[in-house]
Amino acid sequence: MLRFIARRLLISLPVLGLVSLMSFAVIWLVPGDPAAMFLDPGATPQQLAQVRHRLGLDEPFYLQVIAWYERILHGDLGQSILLNRSVTAAIVERLPVTLSLTALALVFATLLGIAAGLLAAMRHRSWADQSTMVLALLGLSVPEFWLGLMLIFGFAVDLRWFPAGGYVPLAESFSGWWHSMAMPAFTLAAVQVGFIARMTRSAMLEVLHQDFIRTADSKGLPWSIVVTRHGLPNALVPILTVLGIVTGSLLGGAVVIEQVFSLPGVGRLVIGAVLSRDFPVIQGTLLFVAAIYLLVNLVVDILYAVADPRVRLE
């Protein structure tokens, strides 16, 4: 197992290198200047040049690339142009928001998605199956930002159950954290619920038609035990694959949700950095998100073996 993990980590390094190179190249191909963010529309080219010099943006391209790789090899993601702090610090201080949002959304999506998928599979071709699948399709189709705004107007403005936006750290207050995260996490999870539900349904339907299920049923086990003890574990491998993909999608979706709910997370950092051309932050964050994505996939691979002992990682 350790050799497997070590090998996967080694394979990840070139991927990360490629991601960083691509992010660097793409950013330099896009026109725009972070110095403009410091200035009003009436600013003079001299002022622009002055800010560019102060920020080190007038260095030749190749020097900036070399400096970037030197830094990341030393574990330093560089200094943000606009935030007056290191990229690592900028990511770390926003990470709790994004991680808690993603984790809570994953919990919502997993619980609701698997439950809905199980219900649909167990009541195959019934009204429950049909309505669950219609809801799943609806969840997949609704734009996140629209759903977020609707929830804000419904649950924050009208019912006053949740705040309209903002973040309360978990360390400060659990209740405050829950109130600030529940709506954004649900919005983020909504799309993925549909995805997981559909995948769980089809995986379960396949398993429920297997001989061992018929045997378990024949020997008199209650149907709920047959489904949860024998059916579900055998349907887990495709569901785990989906959960790996879903986690990546949730990280991506957090960008929109953080914007709508004014959450100060990594997604907001990325959006701000892209709009202001804060190159080091864009590069650092992309590298960081790619690393998380690779890590999630590694964890999913390990979980395959846990869920199905027939899978041999070595």
Next chain:
Amino acid sequence: MVDWTRRGLLTAGTAGLTASLVGLPCAASAQGTPQPKRGGTVTVALTQAPPSLDAQLTSAQVARDINLHMYETLYARDEHAGVVPDLAQGVDISKDGVTYVFALRAGVKFHNGKTMDSGDAVASLERYQKIGLAKVLLSGVDKIEASGPLEVTVRMKKVQSNFLDTLSSPGTPLAIYPAEETRKDPKDFKFIGTGPMKFVEYAPDSHATLERFADYTPNPNYTKRDGFAGRKEMFIERAVFRFMPESGARNAAMQTGEALINETTDGPTAKKLQGDSRFQVLKLLPFAIQIAKFNHAQAPCNDVNFRRAVAACLNMEETLAIAYPDIYKLDGGLLYGYSPYYTKAGTELYNINDPAKAKEWLANSSYKGETLTFITDNTRPDTDTATDIKEQLGQIGIKIDVKVSDWPTVSTLGFTPNGWHFWTHGLGIEPYEGPAKLMSIWSNGISQIKDDPVIDKLYADLLAELDMDKRKAIFAQFQTHMYENAVAVSLGNFGMFQVVSSRIKNFAPYRIPRLWGTWLDT
């Protein structure tokens, strides 16, 4: 503004009295009006996070919203952008116009408890000269010295009539910091000023919190709030500036009471909230002038007949009504109506909307039917402006391709000679600051990408002229030149809607969501 040539003209008392005559909101009660109450927290919903809380290093509007509560300048602008003393008691200008002796107010405290003296003022101005974003503003300064514990002497290289204008600019404020902070690397700079609110915390992408500075002494030379100067009395205990980019979320936060001030909202929302007693919907008009620039380095925009054709064709009202519904004003002046330099000179050519005349000009121009590029940023009003101008010019046969990008892209491209013919955006702070600032962006061909010797001469004349009447005449000539040569097209004034909770009393819309002088009705 005032004629600065007379010695000792500016005593703060005089300026303060002048300021008090302009019909400003009054914090103290008239008969039957509520008395100010101290305390409470006000949350202000801002559209974005500031790039910096170091006032000397940014000219972004959102930074101003916060920073001008924390920092002060020697001179500042009153309600109508007039130059008045703030941290200075007054100034004595030599007869030759090159030496300024500033007397500083005594007993002004920094947020760290230190009392401000001339050493702090000199160190702050010197820091600005070195790293200030608009350090070019001080390029005419020969020497700055502390000539007494509370006296600063500034010697100019030559006469620069706009020196006090620049010293009082809220654009990139020449904020006065403690001398020890000015010596630090900007990364280690602590946000310490003399303003009525002091820094508490900054949570990236989330909020900045300020609180009332208990040791703040309002300027005794004034009796009322007045622009960025005047009497700055804080009644509110704490202010949280929350960065909420999504307009729907800002409106929702207002409705739930999580925010008490929404810096800006759109017209339909403002209309919807107008009848709601929980809110005051306020108009901040004028806030900026919408302009369409020509790239004079590119044909056919280098042809005055082509530019005149464009200017003659446009129906400004149509464009403004689309881009800024319910919050615009047709006005050809290149400064705001309240400026003492405001003039109608040349504006007979504003909004003439004469397609026949436009076609005549066009026929005499070098335009050959090619497609021209109109660049604009992706904000709704600027995109609407570009789109409507495209439609209008299409009526006289000018083909335009509108290219929409984000602000960093457009603002980089727009200062280069290639890749664009037209560019539209708002000019907010420049018309507010006065003729020198406005003319500066057209001098040396900065905005039109090609030198205009007439503008350059007028700008030089303005800087060298100390007599106010003559400066007014120079500005009138500049404005006439802008219209007669269609250097650029001014579409008119636009503003913005601000929504303020009815619990906030004595709030008056201004260029920043000003909290001093307001209080919370608990």
